[in-house]
Amino acid sequence: MSLKTIHEIDIVKAPHSKIASVDFDNLIFGNTFTDHMLVCDFKDGAWGKPLIKPYEPFLIDPSAKVFHYGQAIFEGMKAYKDESDDVWLFRPDQNLERFNKSAVRMAMPEVPEDIFLGGLNEILKLEKDWVKKGMGNSLYIRPFMIAFGTGVVAAPSTQYRFMIILSPAKAYYSGEVKVIIAEHYSRAANGGIGAAKAAGNYSAQFYPQKLANEQGFQQIIWTDDATHTKLEEAGTMNVFFRIGDKLMTAPVSERILDGVTRKSIIALAKSMGIAVEERSVLVEELIQGMKDGTLKEIFGAGTAAVVSVIRAFCYQDTTYELPVQDDSFALKLKEKLTNIQYKLEDDPFGWTVKIG
């Protein structure tokens, strides 16, 4: 694919760049922002002209519906720089599509492709110096939409603001990842908003996440809320299980986010001759797999974390340490994926899209 050109956009450049003051070797994920942001407002049933302007706080009414009813969605993407200083996106069409699915589920207007992807192209051209070369370096992209209309009555807004902000990043997780399997708390309901990248899904996890952290676990693997027997996904990653030489991951459903990394990992694994099954994996299969030695790997997959090897999981107060794999599927898949993203290898799937 190539990015749709945007015809109508205003650009107000920042008088000077902050880039010299940023320590790119010591970035905290999601904390540093580039010089500009994109803003586009929806009112009277239509999107206005997008504006790229200096990154700065903005004014909003205390009764704006985003504050009271959480009508807000977002996406998470990354831009990568290759050795020739070209900047690339990875499957941005998938993020646009998912964003607009989230919009429908949250009763918000869809954002047209030229504003979302065309606008992203423009702001990335302006901020290309913020994308650093080298494996692991990227510019994290956060498109989001909030309900801007006012009024403390629980009904959809009629005004919205779409924005794109950009944050230079290193890899998301560092160190060993140990997870706990959810036995009481849940992330999503049947018929709920789990498949949407809706703001409310994330704060709902903060308290159980805090409890998990206090017990020494970095992440929670969520299970279905009705029985807590089916493994679903982690807070910001889909989860893969390798039992024997087969890779398994929960099917996407209305409870699970349809991850771009997840679907890319599935395609890559298949292309590498690894058998993949999209089906509900039960907690008891993990326990059984630990007993008989067939559970070989667990890993998370997501834009921020890329591929994150899980070293141990806790269930019913027992912690199970996973064996270290010489022939790790996770590491092989991660290498393949990042090589494509950083343009170090051919991209037979046509996933990468050049900014320009």
Next chain:
Amino acid sequence: MSLKTIHEIDIVKAPHSKIASVDFDNLIFGNTFTDHMLVCDFKDGAWGKPLIKPYEPFLIDPSAKVFHYGQAIFEGMKAYKDESDDVWLFRPDQNLERFNKSAVRMAMPEVPEDIFLGGLNEILKLEKDWVKKGMGNSLYIRPFMIAFGTGVVAAPSTQYRFMIILSPAKAYYSGEVKVIIAEHYSRAANGGIGAAKAAGNYSAQFYPQKLANEQGFQQIIWTDDATHTKLEEAGTMNVFFRIGDKLMTAPVSERILDGVTRKSIIALAKSMGIAVEERSVLVEELIQGMKDGTLKEIFGAGTAAVVSVIRAFCYQDTTYELPVQDDSFALKLKEKLTNIQYKLEDDPFGWTVKIG
């Protein structure tokens, strides 16, 4: 109870009041705000000094966590004016308690009583002319807290803003209320945030609500997400069923908001000699009750709607019209409740609290 006095507060008065420009006979619920708002910030682990200042938009960073992760909670209360021009609150201690329960579930700091109730007392003294006399008139009170800290990483904020805004109101619903019983969509998961007055719970309902509206129903009665057989609550109301001469309502749980109106209705009904059962009512009991004529009433109960008589419900494409009751529990309970709220009757429970 009486309201805790606040010792430290700053007040900046609006230079002139908008009140003369407001048409109090034609208010749209939640759309008009008084002259002032209360603002109090939490940072470095502590609440600062509250400030009452003119109602106006405020500045916030595009990466504020409220926008991305929906970390936001609120309350809904009302102030009433009696015939002697005194202003009253109804069980405000219950709202404070619930607010702080919501805060814990959303990994947010609790708001101390003197800031929440003491601050509310101060702003209501200032805005007392906005509370109009007469049954049905009230000043709707919206305390809320949002995650003010910045950063696009899914973790709790370290900075928060607590605010109180006020909106003069007439009754919330008018006309006949017909509801549809949820067969696919859900409001809350087991182990989720349904019992918290968290922003994300509300936008999650907008899309199914829109579908219901398109089919001619004003509200949805939510059912449990696992089986859709148990009746839970409506979007902003708890729900009561009268079968024979017994009143039934779902027990509070982690899926259901512990409504102040709900618990007051239960107490009033008991004091009036009506049998009340807090138990899960099944959809099939309603259908059976329609067949054998024992289902006499359904009504919603909540601060905004007070008591809202439900005229019909739809299930599996069949609409069931409820009989009109001469001896309506809903209307009797509503009268009793509002008489207490407006100080037209004794308040044997000590529920009302005077501003001053």
